[in-house]
Amino acid sequence: MPTPVHGYAAHSSDADLVPWSFERRDLRPDDVELDVLFCGVCHSDIHHVRNDWGGESYPIVPGHEVVGTVTRIGPEVTRYKVGDTVGVGCLVDSCRHCSSCEHDHEQYCENGSTLTYAGKDRHDGTPTYGGYSNKIVVSDRFVLRIPNGLDLAGAAPLLCAGITTYSPLRRWGAGPGRKVAAVGLGGLGHMALKLAKAMGADVTLFSRSPGKEEDARRLGADHIVISGSDEQMQAAASSFDLIIDTVPYDHDLNPYIATLAAEGTIVLVGYLGPLNDTLNTASMVFRGRSLGASLIGGLAETQEMLDFCGQHGITSDVEVIDIKNINEAYTRMLTSDVKYRFVIDLATLEKN
Known part of the structure; x- marks a missing residue:
């Protein structure tokens, strides 16, 4: 039988999130049901709720940084048992047979991955609803094990912010002897600093704010480089093997490209959309510099990231909130008034 669920939903692009009751599907043979303990609040939640990218269907129950406890499993599930502490990230399914899926890059599924919320279940076409709710049901292949010892509230943002920065750091070889920089100190940027440092890199922050x-x-x-200082940017010229650019809005990349070493790479992880400033390729061509981009990570890499964080004691810096304050949290996020990620305590859902 379907399970009654309580959560918070947006019913239009200009409405607040409000309490809403709905149903989760009955378990399929490979499904895992979990009680949600914590759910991180990602900037993309706001984009979906406000239809910034277009094409949204309502109601939307956001949330793709989910940590919870397994309460039921389908008959074919062997990797998890009732009582396990697990996570669910940005995806809950993919086609599982295209080249990307077969190479553990489900986020790039050639037939379209299924988002944890604001998506469509590929089996029955029903909407997917996220972690701003007390329960969630997911195929076991898209469930991740949370290492023992991690603070569970701080672990929730690892399911998006963590893997979004870990994946390009690993792909482009952050480690000892490598100079790595992050642009921006927000939810993504602070994770980039923590992870790059734990990998053994020499780490720099680009920031507009000396504070x-x-x-x-x-x-x-x-090291810190104030990006608004011409003197400091010139001093940093030709320095970095890798730059992780976490800025979530259109901005000029040329000053940062100039700080790349020969054959260095700048990777975009924060902004989705057109760049209005012309990209000058001359400094790229004559120094072998590259521009890359990255989207979260596949399931195997996400588990690798979680295990790495468990080994190094890495979690996100979070402010835990009551779910009734989610609309205020959205307003504060838009003014960068959080260090560095909001996380909803879903125990507060029962009190509202």
Whole structure:
């Protein structure tokens, strides 16, 4: 039988999130049901709710940084048992047979991956609803094990912010002897600093604000470059093997490209859309520099990231909130008034 569920939903692009009751499907043979303990609040939640990217259908129950406890399993599930602490990230399904899926890159599924919310179930066509709710049902292949010892609230954002920065750091070889920089100190940027430092890289933060230096060093930065200072940017010229650009809006990439070493790469992980400033390829061609982009990570890499964080004691810096304050949290996120990720305590759902 379908399971009654309570959560918070947006019913239009200009409406607040409000309490809403709905049903989760009965378990399929490979399904895992979990009680949601914590759910991170991602900037993309706001984009979906406000239809910034277009094409949304309502109601929307956001949330793709989910940590919970297994309460039921389907008869074919062997990897998890009732009582396990697990996570669900940005995806709950993919075609599983295209080249990308077969190479553990489900996020690039050639037939379209199924989003944890604001998507369509590929088996029955019903809408997917996310982790701003007390329960979620997911195929076991898209469930991840949370290592023992991690703070569960702080672990929730690893399911998006963590893997979004870990994947390009691993792909482009962050590690000892490599100079890595992050642009921006928000939910993604602070994870990039922590992860790059744990990988053994020499780590720099690009920031527009001199006031962030102390916090940046606490998070793992060895150096800080104020991007609005021509002098500091010139001093950083030809320095970095890898830059992780976490800025979520259109901005000029040319000044950052100039700070790449020969054959260095700048990777976009924060902004989705057109760049209005012309990209000058001359400095790229004559120094062998590259521009890349990355989207979260596949399931195997996400589990690798979680295990790495477990080994190094890495979690996100979070502010835990009551779900009734989610609309205020959205407003604060838009002014960068959070260090560095909001996380909903779903125990508060029962009190509202």
